[in-house]
Amino acid sequence: MSKGIVVFAQNNDTDNYVDQACLLAMTLKLHNDTPISIVTNDTIPDEYKCLFDKIIPIPFGDAAKNTEWKIENRWKLYYCSPYKETIIMDTDMMVLQNIDIWWKFLSKYEMFFTNKVLNYRGDVADTKYYRKTFIDNDLPNLFSGLHYFRKCEFAQEFYHWLEYVMNNWETFYEQQLIAASRPKHMSIDVCAAIVARILDCEDTITNNITKFPSFTHMKPYCQGWNKVQTNWQDQIGVYISKDGSLKIGNYLQTGVLHYTEKDFLEKTSVIEIYRNLINV
Amino acid sequence: MDERLEKALDFSNYMLTLNNQKRLLAEKYQEGLIYFHNGSQFTVTRELITFVSVMISAEQDEVVVIDDNSIPCLVNDINEFYGELLNTYTTASNDYYTEYTKLKKNRSVEKLVNYD
Amino acid sequence: MTKGVFLIAKNNGYVDYVKQAVFLARRIKKYLDMPVSIATDSVEYLENIFGVDDFDKIIKLDYVDSSNMKYFFDGTLSKKAASFKNANRADVYKLSPYDETIIMDTDYIISNDLLKSVFDSTSDFLIYKKSTDIAKVRDEIEFEKISDTSIDFYWATVIFFRKTKTNKIFFNLVNHIEEEWSHYRRVYQITSSLFRNDFAFSIAIHIMNGFQTGSFAQQLPGNMMYTTDKDILWQLTDDEMMFLVEKKDYLGEYTALKTTGQNIHVMNKFSLGRIIDKEFANE
Numbered sequence: 001m002s003k004g005i006v007v008f009a010q011n012n013d014t015d016n017y018v019d020q021a022c023l024l025a026m027t028l029k030l031h032n033d034t035p036i037s038i039v040t041n042d043t044i045p046d047e048y049k050c051l052f053d054k055i056i057p058i059p060f061g062d063a064a065k066n067t068e069w070k071i072e073n074r075w076k077l078y079y080c081s082p083y084k085e086t087i088i089m090d091t092d093m094m095v096l097q098n099i100d101i102w103w104k105f106l107s108k109y110e111m112f113f114t115n116k117v118l119n120y121r122g123d124v125a126d127t128k129y130y131r132k133t134f135i136d137n138d139l140p141n142l143f144s145g146l147h148y149f150r151k152c153e154f155a156q157e158f159y160h161w162l163e164y165v166m167n168n169w170e171t172f173y174e175q176q177l178i179a180a181s182r183p184k185h186m187s188i189d190v191c192a193a194i195v196a197r198i199l200d201c202e203d204t205i206t207n208n209i210t211k212f213p214s215f216t217h218m219k220p221y222c223q224g225w226n227k228v229q230t231n232w233q234d235q236i237g238v239y240i241s242k243d244g245s246l247k248i249g250n251y252l253q254t255g256v257l258h259y260t261e262k263d264f265l266e267k268t269s270v271i272e273i274y275r276n277l278i279n280v
Numbered sequence: 281m282d283e284r285l286e287k288a289l290d291f292s293n294y295m296l297t298l299n300n301q302k303r304l305l306a307e308k309y310q311e312g313l314i315y316f317h318n319g320s321q322f323t324v325t326r327e328l329i330t331f332v333s334v335m336i337s338a339e340q341d342e343v344v345v346i347d348d349n350s351i352p353c354l355v356n357d358i359n360e361f362y363g364e365l366l367n368t369y370t371t372a373s374n375d376y377y378t379e380y381t382k383l384k385k386n387r388s389v390e391k392l393v394n395y396d
Numbered sequence: 397m398t399k400g401v402f403l404i405a406k407n408n409g410y411v412d413y414v415k416q417a418v419f420l421a422r423r424i425k426k427y428l429d430m431p432v433s434i435a436t437d438s439v440e441y442l443e444n445i446f447g448v449d450d451f452d453k454i455i456k457l458d459y460v461d462s463s464n465m466k467y468f469f470d471g472t473l474s475k476k477a478a479s480f481k482n483a484n485r486a487d488v489y490k491l492s493p494y495d496e497t498i499i500m501d502t503d504y505i506i507s508n509d510l511l512k513s514v515f516d517s518t519s520d521f522l523i524y525k526k527s528t529d530i531a532k533v534r535d536e537i538e539f540e541k542i543s544d545t546s547i548d549f550y551w552a553t554v555i556f557f558r559k560t561k562t563n564k565i566f567f568n569l570v571n572h573i574e575e576e577w578s579h580y581r582r583v584y585q586i587t588s589s590l591f592r593n594d595f596a597f598s599i600a601i602h603i604m605n606g607f608q609t610g611s612f613a614q615q616l617p618g619n620m621m622y623t624t625d626k627d628i629l630w631q632l633t634d635d636e637m638m639f640l641v642e643k644k645d646y647l648g649e650y651t652a653l654k655t656t657g658q659n660i661h662v663m664n665k666f667s668l669g670r671i672i673d674k675e676f677a678n679e
Contacts, residue, residue, distance in 0.1 A: 052561075120546075121607060121609065122609050123609075223543055225544050226544050227544060228535070234544050235545060236585075247547055247607060248547065248581070249548055249585075250547050250602060250607060251547075251607060251608060252585055252606060252607035252608050252610070286426055291440070293651070296651055297652055297653070300530075300532065300641075300651065300653050301653070301654065302530075303532065304530060304653070304655055304658070307619065307621065307658070308619075308655075308656070308657065308658055310618070310619075311508075311510060311617070311618040311619075311658070314510070314513075314617045314618065316513040316516055316517075316617075318515050318516075318518070319516045319518035319519075320517075320518060320576055321513075321517070321615075343588075348615065349519065349611070349614045349615060350611070351614075352517065353517075353518075379656075389652055392651040392652070392654070393630060393638050393653065393654040394636065394654060
């Protein structure tokens with residue numbers, strides 16, 4: 001069965017998600033043989049095209065033309081993935097170790113969402129600060145930043161519902177969420193959680209016992225700090241050595257790192273180091 | 281000071297001391313449940329006892345048990361191990377019961393801390 | 397394999413650590429039935445005042461004045477500034493005459509035999525990470541991490557180790573961290589410049605684990621139970637200790653607390669000294 005990672009990258013006026021996706025592809029190449037494809041209408045720099053297995057244009061038109069966050073096309077990933085088994089990742093991620101063993105675990109599922117994320121110390125993160133909507137509405141605690149599907153009837157149904165919910169998010173928010181904690185913008189995590197509730201499939205798409213597959217989530221209020229600043233990069237240092245090993249604060253990072261802050265690429269020499277490592 | 285308030289404060293002092301002593305007794309109980317076998321440390325729990333009992337019922341002679349430090353330990357004589365677990369549990373629990381009962385009977389701060 | 401307990405005692409003019417060591421050695425003999433050795437910079441004082449019978453071996457340390465100063469409290473209303481002679485604790489690896497050693501602070505009062513079993517442990521290095529403030533009125537967060545954004549806190553109060561190549565590397569690393577303290581305290585975001593062995597050992601453990609949470613250091617049995625120097629040890633009879641612990645929000649007031657058969661780290665060295673004097677007077 002063909003397996004691969006798919007990442008969706010659509011630039012807006014301020015953020016270059018394609019560059020982030022290229023870094024993700026570089027990190028993947030260093031530790032893994034897994035192919036990665038990119039879904040984008042934006043231009044990929046010539047020197048980075050070789051990093052990707054396939055470069056796929058956004059199908060069925062661009063539903064995010066006039067929006068800032070560009071998440072409206074995310075439901076299409078099921079249909080444009082060229083693989084039988086796919087891991088979807090956010091662009092602002094780095095893969096810091098070999099994750100081949102995850103495929104063995106994931107192959108037991110038709111779809112899988114991680115429902116717990118880690119902090120930079122490797123502990124399961126307390127995400128309550130960011131998950132008020134989920135807590136108040138008893139939604140499944142899904143993180144779509146890293147999820148898996150196998151092409152099958154169930155996954156297709158899930159994505160069909162996801163399309164419907166995302167295209168009518170305000171209506172579904174009104175129906176499913178209490179007013180006090182109803183987000184003002186569409187969130188892919190909330191939409192996926194609503195779909196999981198509608199299909200009553202939380203137990204079959206998550207695992208409460210295992211810590212992996214998951215990712216290190218660098219939102220400031222998830223790190224277990226008593227005093228928190230707006231940006232985590234203002235609170236602790238990032239150190240990258242020439243062999244690509246990365247420390248945040250005093251902790252060596254492994255697994256998948258979701259750095260979350262858009263200026264991470266500018267503030268660190270990570271792209272240059274990885275370019276040297278994989279000769280791109 | 282108003283006598284009612286004084287009595288309330290006295291009682292609250294007593295409760296503070298009583299709760300502290302109960303807490304320390306619970307800590308002591310947890311220490312009493314620690315059992316060492318072949319260099320591995322186990323905290324005896326009802327779950328551990330039940331697991332070993334199930335292994336005995338399944339006619340296993342030896343079993344691998346994960347210790348408090350997440351290190352696997354091969355137990356060669358499962359029946360002896362079971363006996364020691366039970367002994368540790370009952371000794372610690374009986375002591376806990378005895379001390380706890382004494383604590384409940386003490387009606388003053390001085391009696392709680394044995395201050396003569 | 398030889399086994400024993402090792403103590404370090406360096407008096408500072410206010411606190412008699414040698415006296416504490418003698419007292420502790422007798423309790424170790426009683427509850428753990430283990431030989432005790434001591435390294436001290438006050439050998440003559442020990443020999444003349446207490447005699448040498450309590451110790452298996454006595455190792456002489458050079459007398460060095462320390463610039464490390466801190467406040468030593470005696471309850472909530474009294475304190476003295478004195479030198480904190482905590483340097484070179486990591487030398488214990490080469491100083492200890494035993495193959496298997498428990499290092500213990502002299503203010504760690506033994507009242508049970510729980511630590512005896514560590515000599516049978518399959519792990520070569522055991523230390524306390526989990527701790528309990530028996531008063532439970534203070535914020536214990538300072539003993540969870542060495543600083544808000546940094547690593548796990550380990551207590552250097554009681555440590556078990558075997559003489560192995562790996563442990564030699566570890567103790568040499570602690571020495572190095574102590575020598576380069578001004579660098580390491582910045583790297584690990586520690587705001588105070590006061591050197592503490594707890595911090596140095598915590599950093600060394602983190603490094604030995606490859607800068608991640610790991611299994612280099614395993615847990616000693618039970619919890620590190622402690623009182624601070626704002627609490628007072630009031631009475632000690634056999635394995636029973638009575639404390640007056642500071643009362644939350646009531647400066648100068650205390651709550652009584654009794655422990656039975658539990659090992660307690662008694663940080664108020666002045667009250668401990670008074671209790672020891674009473675004990676020695678009764679002998």
